[in-house]
Amino acid sequence: MELISQTAVEGRAGPTFGTRYPTLEGVDLTDIAAFSKGQPYAGYARLRSEAPVMWHPETRMDGPGFWAVTRHEDVMAVNGDPTTYSSQRGGILMAAGRPEARHALLYRASMDAMINLDAPHHLQLRREHMPYFTPSYLRGVGERVKGEVTRLLDAMAHKGQTDLVEDFSSVLPLFTLCEILGVPEPDRPKFLTWMHYLEEAQNMAMRSATEGMTPTLELMQFIADFNSNVEEMFEYGRHMLHKRRADPQQDLLTAIARAQVDGDLLSDEYLDGSWLLIVFAGNDTTRNTLSGSMKLLTEFPDERAKLIANPALMPGAVNEFIRMVSPVIYMRRTATCDTELNGQKIAEGEKVIMYYGAANRDAAVFADPDRLDVTRANADKHIAFGYGPHTCIGKRVAQIQLEEAYRQILARFPDMRWTGEIDIAPNNFVHAIRKLDVSFTPERKAA
Ligand code: HEM
Numbered sequence: 181m182e183l184i185s186q187t188a189v190e191g192r193a194g195p196t197f198g199t200r201y202p203t204l205e206g207v208d209l210t211d212i213a214a215f216s217k218g219q220p221y222a223g224y225a226r227l228r229s230e231a232p233v234m235w236h237p238e239t240r241m242d243g244p245g246f247w248a249v250t251r252h253e254d255v256m257a258v259n260g261d262p263t264t265y266s267s268q269r270g271g272i273l274m275a276a277g278r279p280e281a282r283h284a285l286l287y288r289a290s291m292d293a294m295i296n297l298d299a300p301h302h303l304q305l306r307r308e309h310m311p312y313f314t315p316s317y318l319r320g321v322g323e324r325v326k327g328e329v330t331r332l333l334d335a336m337a338h339k340g341q342t343d344l345v346e347d348f349s350s351v352l353p354l355f356t357l358c359e360i361l362g363v364p365e366p367d368r369p370k371f372l373t374w375m376h377y378l379e380e381a382q383n384m385a386m387r388s389a390t391e392g393m394t395p396t397l398e399l400m401q402f403i404a405d406f407n408s409n410v411e412e413m414f415e416y417g418r419h420m421l422h423k424r425r426a427d428p429q430q431d432l433l434t435a436i437a438r439a440q441v442d443g444d445l446l447s448d449e450y451l452d453g454s455w456l457l458i459v460f461a462g463n464d465t466t467r468n469t470l471s472g473s474m475k476l477l478t479e480f481p482d483e484r485a486k487l488i489a490n491p492a493l494m495p496g497a498v499n500e501f502i503r504m505v506s507p508v509i510y511m512r513r514t515a516t517c518d519t520e521l522n523g524q525k526i527a528e529g530e531k532v533i534m535y536y537g538a539a540n541r542d543a544a545v546f547a548d549p550d551r552l553d554v555t556r557a558n559a560d561k562h563i564a565f566g567y568g569p570h571t572c573i574g575k576r577v578a579q580i581q582l583e584e585a586y587r588q589i590l591a592r593f594p595d596m597r598w599t600g601e602i603d604i605a606p607n608n609f610v611h612a613i614r615k616l617d618v619s620f621t622p623e624r625k626a627a
Pocket residue numbers: 267272294295296306357457458461462463465466469502506507508511563564565566567569570571572573574575577578
């Protein structure tokens with residue numbers, strides 16, 4: 181199988197055809213610093229109404245520019261047509277800056293992965309993962325998630341005030357993922373540190389591309405730590421995957437290690453890529469939805485009261501949390517031929533970026549879209565998990581964790597609320613909440 185890291189095209193600098201919609205002043209979706217205030221919902225609203233398929237320059241990262249797509253209907257159309265809108269031609273991430281500013285290994289691994297493959301290889305590789313995402317397999321995982329939620333809440337129960345990210349949201353998805361992957365318990369704490377550096381990766385790349393990296397001592401130390409952690413994460417993955425090839429177990433690591441595409445085992449490049457994809461996609465997304473949901477329940481106390489009064493509403497409420505948080509901000513595609521979207525002509529080779537948070541607040545689909553409504557009848561129409569052949573494989577894993585977490589949190593700490601303290605990473609790919617302080621009536625320790 182060809183390496184996407186070597187074959188992907190940076191894309192055609194556009195726009196080739198005339199623009200039907202204006203490029204809006206004051207909307208800059210490449211300004212990662214702006215995302216540390218949360219997703220730009222006001223900008224999304226302007227885009228949906230004034231420029232739903234807007235040409236967006238990408239000068240900050242020397243990129244070719246892209247069409248920003250923000251309406252629900254249009255995001256569905258792009259996601260649902262992988263023949264016209266390829267994941268593989270250019271990868272699903274925005275321009276990564278000049279090659280010398282990229283972390284070579286991280287860049288390569290972020291490209292050589294299932295999420296960037298088109299048919300037919302995509303489905304072959306996805307199928308190999310499937311046994312560990314079926315409802316029957318996940319029933320057992322659900323039981324273990326329940327125990328871990330209880331253990332984490334026990335540990336914070338006496339505190340009364342804490343950082344929910346540190347004590348809970350960053351730990352639960354890691355536990356769940358390690359259970360599915362088959363990571364031995366003593367190795368698990370390292371994942372927390374690796375995740376921290378992965379979340380900073382985009383920040384690093386952007387700073388080096390735009391600021392030229394003034395070499396302060398602090399920055400040099402950070403870069404050294406960053407590099408050694410990234411190396412360690414890949415070395416560990418490679419070691420475990422080769423170990424599973426030689427000694428198969430009943431786990432996802434083994435499924436990836438022994439996966440075959442066109443009858444061949446995966447190359448080391450695809451092993452690195454599969455490892456990075458699962459570690460990143462399986463952790464960060466759920467972590468940030470767990471944290472973001474607490475913020476929402478604090479902002480909408482009447483909805484919290486409804487959920488406490490009727491816990492049977494939880495599965496629908498979780499869909500609504502995911503709709504409102506939309507932790508994956510975007511996915512990118514490359515047009516494989518000249519095409520048209522919402523009246524805008526798009527040329528072959530041009531990039532198209534789908535904004536999930538914008539689509540999920542489209543009033544054409546969701547009435548009063550900025551309001552949390554735990555009884556919303558069509559909350560499951562959100563597309564935070566994508567749509568089409570690449571629809572999130574871990575969707576059910578995320579839902580199980582969110583349902584169990586909030587069932588137990590609201591039963592034990594019905595007054596838990598966000599204090600107003602929050603720290604969001606400068607990241608325009610994942611809405612990454614680094615800190616979210618909460619307060620609650622502590623449980624008394626048994627005498
Ligand atoms: C709230 C939580 C989550 C959200 C919002 C989310 C979102 C997404 C989205 C939007 C995609 C589509 C990518 C595309 O169209 O190009 C995706 C794919 C994927 N997700 Fe998730 N995800 C979540 C949780 C998880 C979990 C828990 C796992 C693993 C345990 C996971 C693993 C993956 C993988 C492996 C893919 C690639 C699938 C493919 O290319 O066929 N995700 N996710």
